[in-house]
Amino acid sequence: MANNLLKGKRGIIFGALDENSIAWKTALKVKEEGGSFTLTNAPIAMRMGKINELAAACNAEVIPADATSEQDLTNLFSKSVEILGGKLDFVLHSIGMSPNVRKGRPYGDMNYEWFLKTLDISGVSFHKVLQTAEKLDSMNEWGSILALTYIAAQRTYPDYSDMAQAKAVLESIARSYGYRFGKLKKVRVNTISQSPTKTTAGAGISGFDVFFDYAQMMSPLGNASSEDCASYIVSMFSDFTRMVTMQNLMHDGGFSSTGITEDLIQRLTK
Template identity: 70%
Template sequence: MAYNLLKGKRGIITGALDENSIAWKVAEKAHEEGATFVLTNAPIAMRMGEIKVLAEKTGSEIIPADATNVDDLTNLFTKSQEVLGGKIDFVLHSIGMSVNIRKKIPYTESNYDYFMKGIDVSAMSLHKMLSVARKLDAINEWGSVVALTYMAAQRTYPFYTDMADIKAMLESIARSFGYHYGVEKKVRINTVSQSPTKTTAGSGIKGFGDFFDFANAIAPLGNADAESCANYCVTLFSDLTKMVTMQNLFHDGGYSSTGISMDVMERLGVEEQS
């Protein structure tokens, strides 16, 4: 059921690779809620994905951009305003990549060139996007920027390796830039810390399947899926959350607030104490 939460709003959605990705679901939901937007991804990711299908489904134009390249981002924000007919109201940052994880390099033996590449792609890209948008005055007052993150930024998950540090930097950028953009233009910037989600990217992490089941057993509501995350992002794009900024918002079925569950203790053979 749609509520026209984004009627008349214009946006930029990054990172939609295939129908399993959260960004793909966000695009579908934003379209249902009345938004118009452009889709963007790095050229290499676009060749691997199915973004053209999503563009046709939502009536959107695709503007390729390397999120680490300021010139590409300048073109993205400039052309998006031309295509959409005005300033931008919302941006989804759904960009993450770790070469160390792809190459199965342990955290304690991280390749630092790969590490820096991950920082540039997955965290610094948010700063570059916001900096370009600010210089171009491309985002309307009370606009909303949402970046996707994960709780490994706060707690240790050994299998998440250097992405944990990178996500911590992403969240810090959202807070720091959120202050300046909020004071100047009332633009709000938040991160959404999502449950383990069965996406193409997430499933590539070693041990993901076991951890997905563990988190699902811990969270009182179970893991939040990609579609429910998309719904949450849409509320953050809407005018209903105009005073929410500089926050890291957990969307994880209560996992982040739960120490242990009876389900997990039973699996471990722990008897309940009276």
């Protein structure tokens, strides 16, 4: 049931690829709650995905942008403010890609040029988004900017590879820029550490099904779905969370606070 939590609020949603994307689910939920927004993704991702279908369903305009390009981001924020009729209240950064993971390079034999690309796309791009928003004065006071992350930023998970470093950078940027943006404009900046989720990107990680099943057994509430994550994001965009900033928010069904569970003990008992 919609509650108009975002009535009159404007924003940008990065990273909607197809109906499995958390960003896709978020766009639908934001629309349901009364928000308006532009959609954006890298040109190559737009060719692979279905973002135009989402735009039609949400009555939203699509502005292609490479999140690593300051020029593209300047164009994105400027056009979004113009199209939406005013400054922004929310931004979702739902971006992540590792050439090393995608091309199967092991952690002990990484291509370092690809590693730097991973850091730029999956981590540093968040700083570029925040810096662009500040320089263009695109955010309203008490706005909310979020990025999606994963617990591998703090704990080691085989096969997550250099994405773990990128997410650690992302979370650090949220703390540092959260302080700055809070002092400047009362804008809050947070990351959401989501359960392993069956998105197109997530499924591309080797061993993902095992990650997913293990987390399901370790989480007293079970894995958080993409739909649940979209609802959490909406709450973080709303005025009910105005004093939450610089946080890495665990949205994982209790996984991050659980040592071992009965389900796992039963699975391991021989």
